[in-house]
Amino acid sequence: MSTDTTTPPVEGLDPLITLSALEMAEKLRAGEITSEQLTRAHLDRIAQVDGVLHAFLQVDAEGALATAREVDAARAAGEELHPLAGVPIAVKDIACTEGLPTTAGSKMLEGWVAPYDATIVRRLRDARMPILGKTNMDEFAMGSSTEHSAFGPTRNPWDVTRIPGGSGGGSSAAVSSFMAPLAIGSDTGGSIRQPAAVTGSVGAKPTYGGVSRYGIIALASSLDQIGPCSRTIADAAALHEVIGGHDPLDSTSIDAPAPAALEAARTGAAEGGSAALKGLRVGVVKELVDGEGFQAGVKELFEARLQQLREAGAEIVEVSCPSFALGMAAYYLILPSEASSNLARYDAMRYGLRVGPEGVDAPSAEQVMAASRDAAFGDEVKRRIILGTYALSSGYYDAYYGKAQKVRTLIQRDFDAAFEQADVLVSPSAPTTAFPLGEKLDDPLAMYLNDIATIPVNLAGVCALSLPMGLAPEDGLPTGFQVIAPAQADERMYSAGAAVEALIEAADAAAGGQPVRLRVPEVPAEVPGESTGSAHDQTQEA
Numbered sequence: 001m002s003t004d005t006t007t008p009p010v011e012g013l014d015p016l017i018t019l020s021a022l023e024m025a026e027k028l029r030a031g032e033i034t035s036e037q038l039t040r041a042h043l044d045r046i047a048q049v050d051g052v053l054h055a056f057l058q059v060d061a062e063g064a065l066a067t068a069r070e071v072d073a074a075r076a077a078g079e080e081l082h083p084l085a086g087v088p089i090a091v092k093d094i095a096c097t098e099g100l101p102t103t104a105g106s107k108m109l110e111g112w113v114a115p116y117d118a119t120i121v122r123r124l125r126d127a128r129m130p131i132l133g134k135t136n137m138d139e140f141a142m143g144s145s146t147e148h149s150a151f152g153p154t155r156n157p158w159d160v161t162r163i164p165g166g167s168g169g170g171s172s173a174a175v176s177s178f179m180a181p182l183a184i185g186s187d188t189g190g191s192i193r194q195p196a197a198v199t200g201s202v203g204a205k206p207t208y209g210g211v212s213r214y215g216i217i218a219l220a221s222s223l224d225q226i227g228p229c230s231r232t233i234a235d236a237a238a239l240h241e242v243i244g245g246h247d248p249l250d251s252t253s254i255d256a257p258a259p260a261a262l263e264a265a266r267t268g269a270a271e272g273g274s275a276a277l278k279g280l281r282v283g284v285v286k287e288l289v290d291g292e293g294f295q296a297g298v299k300e301l302f303e304a305r306l307q308q309l310r311e312a313g314a315e316i317v318e319v320s321c322p323s324f325a326l327g328m329a330a331y332y333l334i335l336p337s338e339a340s341s342n343l344a345r346y347d348a349m350r351y352g353l354r355v356g357p358e359g360v361d362a363p364s365a366e367q368v369m370a371a372s373r374d375a376a377f378g379d380e381v382k383r384r385i386i387l388g389t390y391a392l393s394s395g396y397y398d399a400y401y402g403k404a405q406k407v408r409t410l411i412q413r414d415f416d417a418a419f420e421q422a423d424v425l426v427s428p429s430a431p432t433t434a435f436p437l438g439e440k441l442d443d444p445l446a447m448y449l450n451d452i453a454t455i456p457v458n459l460a461g462v463c464a465l466s467l468p469m470g471l472a473p474e475d476g477l478p479t480g481f482q483v484i485a486p487a488q489a490d491e492r493m494y495s496a497g498a499a500v501e502a503l504i505e506a507a508d509a510a511a512g513g514q515p516v517r518l519r520v521p522e523v524p525a526e527v528p529g530e531s532t533g534s535a536h537d538q539t540q541e542a
Contacts, residue, residue, distance in 0.1 A: 010518050013178055014039045018518065021087050021181040021235040028075070028086045035068035035075075035086030039130045042088050046132065046179045049523040053155050053172040055164075057093050058101055059084055059133035064088060067130040074128070082127040084238060089124060090180040092171050093134040094141055095226070096215040097121050104217045105137040105149040105167075108352045110375035118215025119250065120184060120226055120243040127242050132180055135170030139378045140343065141188055141219045143167050144450040145440070146195075148380045153437060156199060157520050158477055160527050162434040165195025165450075171229045172199040176520055182239050188219050190329055190430075190454025192227045193466035197429035197480025200468045200516040202501075203229050204236045204494075205454075207487045208461035209254040211240070212247035218339035221252075222457045223331075231517040233467060234269065234500040237261035240490070254488065257285040264491035268498035272506050276499035278313035282306075283422025287324040288453045288482075293446075295432040297472035298479050302428045305469055305481060319421050321414035326407045327456045331447060333391050333404035334459070340388030343381070349371035383444065412460045419486050424496045427453050429466035429480030442500070453482060463490045465497045468516035469504065478516055 003091065010018040016038055027033045050056055071086040096102050096114035098121075103109040124131060138148040146154040146169030150253050156164040157177035164173040171183035172195035187191035187205040196203030204227045209225040218224060228239035244258030284306065289299065307414070310316050329411040347369050348354040356363050357371040377385070391400040418425055430450055440447040457464040462484060469481035481500060485493035505515045513519075 002467040008134050008514075008518065010178075012055040012522060014041050014045070016177045017181070019046055019181070020232050021084065021230060022232075022238060024087050024181060025084050025470065028187040029083075031075075033211045034318065035130065036065060038086065039064050039068040039088050039132070042132060042180060042362065045177075049157075049177055050179060052160055052174050052523055052525070052527055053177060053179075054152055055135055055154050055158060055170045055177070055179060056090070056133045057103060057105070057136050057151055057170070060100055060131060061167070063099070064130035064132050067128060071128050071130075079364055082242070084242060085128040087182065088130045088132050088180060089239075090132045090135050090171060090174045090183040091124070092123060092168055092184050092186055094186050094217050095121050095135055095184060096217070097131070097134065098440060100134060102134065102217070103151070104140050105374065106139045106152065106378070106381070107150040108346050110150070110353065111528060112351065116215065119212035119247045123243050129242070135168070135174055135183060137170055138167035139185055139381050140217065140339070141167040141191055141224075142339070142380045142384055144190070144194060144447050145437075146170060146197045147437060147441060148378055150378060155527070156434045156438070157523055158200065159434065159521075160524060162436055162477070163198070164434065165198045165430070168195050168229070172196055172201050175199075175229050175231055176517075177523060178520070181231070182235060184243070186224050187227055187458065188223045188335065189281045189458050190451040193454050193464060193480065193482060194230060194430045196229065196466040198434040198478060200478030200520065201229060201231055202233055202236050202465065202467050204240060204465040205457060205463060206244060206490055206523070207241060207254070207463040208458075209252045210259075210463070210488070210490060212253050213246050214247055214249040218342040220335040221342065222338060223335060225458070233465070233494060233501045234265045236465065237265040237498075240494075256488070259490040259494075261490060264495040265498040268495035269502045273499035273502035274312055276495055277309060277503065279442065280314045280424070280496060280499070281422040282309055282314045282316050283319040283418055283425040284316060285324065285418065285425050285427050286318055286320045287322065288427035288456075292452065293431045293449050294428065295472065295474065297474045298428050298430075298432060301470045301472060301479055302481070305500070305504060306426075307502055312503055317422055317424065319412070319418040321418055321456070323410035324456045327411055327459055328448065328452060330404040330407035330411070331455045331459060332387070333400050334408065336384040336388030337391045337401050338388070340385045340392060343385055346373065352376065365524055375490045380444070405424070406460040408459045415456070415460045415462055415486070424492065425484040427482045427484075428469070429453060429482040433472045433475055433477035433479060457484055460487075462487045463493050464495055467497055467501050467504075470516065
């Protein structure tokens with residue numbers, strides 16, 4: 001698919017909201033539409049379907065429309081604007097957003113209004129992109145299904161009885177259901193890529209340090225990475241250029257400008273992807289394909305896409321990364337340890353929910369802290385805090401956390417060796433399609449295995465993206481194709497990803513099908529067997 005072609009209409013939807021973000025931007029610059037018109041169209045779509053999907057925790061209609069009107073006035077006055085000025089966007093509720101509640105999906109921060117903007121939010125405002133609102137997420141980004149949000153789960157637009165992935169299921173559901181053309185996500189172990197895979201959208205995890213984390217509510221500081229969510233690779237690349245680049249406020253920020261991601265994506269998509277794919281060394285990671293719990297239809301689709309890559313001239317090589325088998329165990333020691341440290345700040349003294357223990361007239365600070373954390377944190381957060389505190393405790397640090405960090409080094413070395421044999425590495429983004437809501441809540445290990453293909457990327461700090469691979473034959477639900485590139489090779493990631501996207505969409509078109517991004521089924525008016533009302537406890541209406 002060329003990044004500049006016109007998106008065909010989607011039956012039953014306003015043609016404006018089905019355009020790619022770049023197409024919207026082009027029409028805005030040409031004066032064919034206004035930002036206010038475009039923003040209202042998305043707000044109308046939110047009002048239509050989000051009562052069922054619950055992708056948003058807050059909708060800032062007034063703020064979004066105010067920005068849109070400012071953009072329209074500036075454009076009419078001949079002011080030079082950012083290429084994406086006027087294109088609406090949704091922001092995961094993990095980013096501090098001045099004037100709006102920022103909850104991280106937790107009762108601990110319910111109603112807390114951020115006094116400043118995260119760097120990425122400031123960059124969105126500088127580009128004058130209307131912020132539609134804040135999207136739902138697993139509490140403090142701990143989860144793979146968005147069922148751990150304190151404010152209720154988000155539902156998958158493809159099947160509202162199923163999960164939209166996590167922790168960023170709100171952002172992926174908003175994009176794939178046409179409530180927003182772009183969204184911000186965060187990826188600690190796959191929280192952008194896994195939701196993208198199960199909702200038929202695109203999600204990119206940049207190189208660690210490539211996008212600022214200043215103003216992002218921390219989960220695991222050595223793993224967290226902000227990235228773009230979209231419906232096309234080119235749109236993700238364009239958003240990456242907005243939010244990426246060095247930030248002196250973030251000590252882990254790479255001292256380099258944002259990559260020329262959009263140019264790379266356009267180069268990759270040229271000639272239907274054939275030019276970029278010819279001679280490209282594509283490494284298939286054995287441990288990420290033959291791992292535990294892979295759905296038959298996901299593997300079948302992945303093999304079919306590999307064959308299409310071969311036919312397009314790519315060189316397919318199998319690579320082995322034996323330390324990846326230890327990645328899950330290492331991750332679930334490193335992440336809880338860092339989470340335990342980061343979440344210690346929620347002590348009911350400085351900020352966050354404060355409650356007193358029942359039956360105690362003059363409670364101590366420790367009693368208030370214990371009662372508040374018990375009331376405010378959900379089960380998954382408590383589980384990981386306990387695990388992390390134990391791993392860091394005296395006598396166990398070297399045995400658990402220290403060894404996990406050694407495994408992390410081995411995984412980094414496996415990536416280095418693999419990239420000597422291949423230009424990019426590929427795998428399915430998730431082992432299965434979206435599973436039913438509630439199916440894995442009582443089995444944390446089964447839930448954790450959803451990130452088996454994405455976790456090694458975060459442990460090594462390299463970059464990766466997920467793009468729609470097709471619909472699984474068993475259930476007709478979306479699957480994802482993961483493209484991994486070395487650290488600070490984000491341009492290579494976007495070029496290869498766009499080439500694969502173009503190849504897949506051309507193959508589907510030749511078979512008489514539409515791209516996955518344009519095949520979202522109609523969202524029902526209510527969840528079968530349930531009554532639904534407004535999903536927005538903290539909505540700001542126009």
